[in-house]
Amino acid sequence: MFTRALCTAAARRATTVANSNFYQLLGVTENFRIDSAQLAERFKSLQRQWHPDKYHNSPPADRQHAAHMSAVLNEAYATLRAPHKRAKHLLQIRTHEAAPPALDDVTLPPHFLMWVVEFRESIADARHDPARLRDLRDDVFARMKQCESELAAAFDHDDLGAATTHTAKLQYYRRMQQVIHDFS
Amino acid sequence: MNRIAAASISRARGPFRSTIGRQIRKYDDKVIDHYENPRNVGSLNKNDKNVGTGLVGAPACGDVMKLQIRVDENGEIIESAFKTFGCGSAIASSSLATEWVKGRNVNDATKIKNSDIAKELKLPPVKLHCSMLAEDAIKAAVKDLKTKQDTFAPSS
Numbered sequence: 647m648f649t650r651a652l653c654t655a656a657a658r659r660a661t662t663v664a665n666s667n668f669y670q671l672l673g674v675t676e677n678f679r680i681d682s683a684q685l686a687e688r689f690k691s692l693q694r695q696w697h698p699d700k701y702h703n704s705p706p707a708d709r710q711h712a713a714h715m716s717a718v719l720n721e722a723y724a725t726l727r728a729p730h731k732r733a734k735h736l737l738q739i740r741t742h743e744a745a746p747p748a749l750d751d752v753t754l755p756p757h758f759l760m761w762v763v764e765f766r767e768s769i770a771d772a773r774h775d776p777a778r779l780r781d782l783r784d785d786v787f788a789r790m791k792q793c794e795s796e797l798a799a800a801f802d803h804d805d806l807g808a809a810t811t812h813t814a815k816l817q818y819y820r821r822m823q824q825v826i827h828d829f830s
Numbered sequence: 831m832n833r834i835a836a837a838s839i840s841r842a843r844g845p846f847r848s849t850i851g852r853q854i855r856k857y858d859d860k861v862i863d864h865y866e867n868p869r870n871v872g873s874l875n876k877n878d879k880n881v882g883t884g885l886v887g888a889p890a891c892g893d894v895m896k897l898q899i900r901v902d903e904n905g906e907i908i909e910s911a912f913k914t915f916g917c918g919s920a921i922a923s924s925s926l927a928t929e930w931v932k933g934r935n936v937n938d939a940t941k942i943k944n945s946d947i948a949k950e951l952k953l954p955p956v957k958l959h960c961s962m963l964a965e966d967a968i969k970a971a972v973k974d975l976k977t978k979q980d981t982f983a984p985s986s
Contacts, residue, residue: 749889750959759885762894766915814889821892825915 668722668735678736678801678809680726689723729794730820733801733813740806752814762818769822773829783826790819857918858952864922869929872911874898882936882975884967888959893917895924897967899975905936912967919957923947923964931968940972 669676672688696719701712725731734746741747765782772778793815800808857865876883876898884897893916900909910928914921926947931939944965948958 752889754887754889756885759887759894760896762887763885763896763913763915766894767913770915817889817892818887818894819892 667739668725669739671718671722672726674726676736676739678729678733678798680732682727685723685726689719693719729797730813730816733797733809733816736801737806737809737813740801740804740809747810747813749810749814749817752810754811754814758815758818762822765822766825769825769829776830779826779830783823783830786819786822786826790816790823793819856954860926861919861922861951861953864925864951865918868912868921868925870911870925871913873913874900874909874911879978880975882971882973882978884970884972884974886963886966886970888916888920888963890959891916893920895920895963895967897924897927897964897971899931899936899939899968899971901936901975907931907934907936907939916963917957917960919951919953919960920963922951923953923960924967926950927964927968936972936975940969942968 667676672685672692674680674685674688693716696712696715698709698713698716701709704712725735734749737743738746765786769779769782772782793812797809797812797816800806800812873896874881874883878900880901882899882901884899885894886897887894893914895912895914895916897912898910899907902908910931912924912928914924927942930942930947942965944958944961947953947961947964951961953961
């Protein structure tokens with residue numbers, strides 16, 4: 647258990663960090679490639695540290711702060727665990743922007759968009775065909791993994807243009823996954 | 831063709847419908863009409879030199895819109911078709927856009943603004959980007975057509 651002073655100082659430090667960088671908050675290396683076991687371990691240990699039960703008898707301000715930290719840690723973990731959220735967070739960090747990129751200004755090549763239209767059509771056509779839906783799901787999954795490895799390489803080379811493009815592509819794959827899931 | 835439109839919009843039907851009949855009605859009747867009976871759903875031959883194809887996407891949500899126009903020898907748009915995989919507002923915006931471009935000269939088609947579409951459909955602020963997508967799709971279709979043939983460039 648922290649003494650109150652320690653707790654408040656740690657809390658203040660952690661909050662400041664949390665507002666800008668989830669990697670620092672969770673103490674993992676700031677890269678797209680991530681050690682998910684280490685990430686989970688760091689998250690669990692910090693979550694134990696800030697567990698509201700520990701602050702049961704603390705002053706209201708500290709109790710509130712612990713609850714806040716617990717929520718921020720959940721958000722940080724959810725962000726770093728999901729590749730598309732992690733990519734946007736890392737882009738925000740690397741570009742020193744105040745918010746994650748909206749991606750709406752990203753222009754993808756027409757052949758990619760045409761492929762998206764055709765693939766969405768195939769999904770719609772296969773909605774009563776579980777076997778075909780499974781094939782399409784596997785197809786999207788493979789493309790997603792490929793996209794994630796290209797994304798990792800782009801971040802490795804600090805090629806933020808390519809990273810932004812791949813992040814946008816990831817959004818289309820995710821949407822396809824959702825649609826397939828809803829039909830399944 | 832209609833099957834595809836129906837499939838693409840059926841996803842949104844549940845939550846979309848649920849807003850209707852509540853005290854605060856989120857969508858206008860015109861959106862619902864276009865959403866339930868989308869006009870000009872389908873595809874034109876994209877290799878036809880009189881056909882322009884506009885493809886736009888919204889990376890933030892992962893949805894896509896394809897809008898096509900076919901012109902006659904005077905550059906008048908005689909046919910238009912769309913396929914949109916997105917929410918009700920995106921479908922309504924592109925459906926309306928295909929209706930509005932028909933009969934216009936290709937150079938006038940780009941005068942259709944997202945604000946006109948949004949106004950006609952009374953889109954709520956959170957759905958304005960759907961009408962912007964439709965405007966971008968028209969522009970992209972016209973641009974594609976003009977790269978295929980420069981005959982319809984305005985004389986100036």
